[in-house]
Amino acid sequence: MSSRYYLAAQLPAFSINAASALPITEDYFTDLCTRCLDEGSVKILKSLSLEPPRVQKPTGSAFVDAWYDWERSLRYALVQVRAAKLKKEFSVNAQSLPADIVQIARTASGMASPLEAEEFLNTERAAVLETLRPIDGFSVDSFFYYALKLKLAVRxxxxxxxxxxxxxxxxxDRILGEAT
Incomplete structure (x- = not known):
């Protein structure tokens, strides 16, 4: 446990949307974690991604599983909304997609600029990360939270x-070419 305190004490705070450079790199963060966390936690940390696996499977962390479930639902909702706009078929059980996530997808899809839509989606992602943030700042999940927040900021x-x-x-243009 003391190694987690040591690790947490070394991690600089940062804002996802700050214009300034990030105070830590992903590689340096991962290196710190390999020295302070157990092998299983490091394995989960190294496999973290902003893009969840298509098929839901337990990762060994309830926090990571919750993040992947939310992000997977958002991606399915985005595909569903975009497919409907293009009058294409996309089969996903719409009943399984939470209404708030579908609304986020609709809002993003209705924006005039792809950049504006991505900024909106990233704001939503950051907000969800904050709601999922572990209360115990020294838990292994808190380092997974930090890693995902860092990945989102880098993106x-x-x-x-x-x-x-x-x-x-x-x-x-490629999509329109395929549609004709």
Missing amino acids: IKKFNTEAGMNAYRAIY
Whole structure:
């Protein structure tokens, strides 16, 4: 347990949406964790992703499972809303998708700019991470929370309006080409 206190004391606070550089890298954070956490926890930490596996399977952490369940539901809702806009079939049990997540997907899909939609989705993701945040700041789940928050912050910092619009247009043109 004392190694977790040591680890927590070394972790700098940061804001996901801050314009400044992040005070820690993912590699450095992972390195710290490998020195302070047990092997099973490090394995879970190294496998963490902002993109959950398509098939739900237990990770060994209730926190990570809850995050993956929420993110998976959001992604299915986004696909469902986008498919409906394109008049394409997408089969997902709509009853299993929570109404609040479907509303988030509808709001994001209705935004004029893909960048604006991604910023909105990232704000929602950050809010969910905060609601799932473990109360015990020294628990293993609190380090998983920190890792996901760091991954989300790194992702947000990679956004580039011009490059994003070019990629969006290319994907959209490809989709329209397949639809005809």
